[in-house]
Amino acid sequence: MRALFVGGVVDNSELDLDGAEPPLHYPDNTGAGRPRYRLHQIGVRDGTIAYAVYGAPDLADAEIARVVQERDYPRRFEASPQAVLQ
Numbered sequence: 491m492r493a494l495f496v497g498g499v500v501d502n503s504e505l506d507l508d509g510a511e512p513p514l515h516y517p518d519n520t521g522a523g524r525p526r527y528r529l530h531q532i533g534v535r536d537g538t539i540a541y542a543v544y545g546a547p548d549l550a551d552a553e554i555a556r557v558v559q560e561r562d563y564p565r566r567f568e569a570s571p572q573a574v575l576q
Contacts, residue, residue, distance in 0.1 A: 497546030
């Protein structure tokens with residue numbers, strides 16, 4: 491699955507994630523006790539997660555949703571978007 495980042499110092503960056511489920515926060519442990527990015531959306535294709543969108547902690551949910559729509563991740567990955575409820 492592909493991790494996609496919105497906002498912060500790694501805005502518009504991507505990396506591959508191992509495992510069937512993306513972690514709720516990335517990275518899991520920052521050493522400071524505060525996660526840097528929070529999972530906002532996943533994209534499901536053929537029953538598996540194709541992508542996971544992580545947003546910077548200083549960005550509002552609406553701004554992250556706007557950027558995701560602008561970048562059109564569901565079309566790019568041919569996946570159905572699903573919001574992650576916190």
